[in-house]
Amino acid sequence: MWLATLACVAVALLLTFLSWRQSGRRIVVSFLHGHGVEPGAPVRLRGIDVGQVESLIATPDLRRIELTLRIAPEADTVAREGTEFWIERPQVSVTQVRGLDTVVGAKYVAVEPGLEDGPPARTFVGRESPPTSVEQLHGVEFSLESDARYGLQVGSPVV
Secondary structure: OOOHHHHHHHHHHHHHHHHHOOOOOEEEEEOOOOOOOOOOEEEOOOOOEEEEEEEEEEEEOOEEEEEEEEOOOOHHHEEOOOOOOEEEEEEEOOOOEEOHHHOOOOOOEEEEOOOOOOOEEEEEOOOOOOOOOOHHHOOOOOOOOOOOOOOOEEEEOOO
């Protein structure tokens, strides 16, 4: 009887370990606003699901929202220093239309990985807007100063 009990405990421990390993890593991303994201919303990298929102909670000072994300084991390298997260939502401007799939469907958390050699991380501060293409390419940044905007906005092309 003792051998049967020990065998059952060993099998239970093995199944628990395998389940824990396949569930992926948890990370926390804080945002100023939740923008309607709900638990169960996907985390997407270039249109492919790489995780899921597990929970949302306000910080103790009520100034930020913390999202707990579960990253799939095969996409574990996404969660490294320098990775950027933002909540994808509909945005229409003169130069681009993005996030229209969130008008009908659920909102989701988008991710842009940091540098390949960055160390793993578990906490991140999310962006309030998607990065511009220059930021994604790690290009040159210019600062323009003017008394008026003349229709310029973030993401406007420079020709």
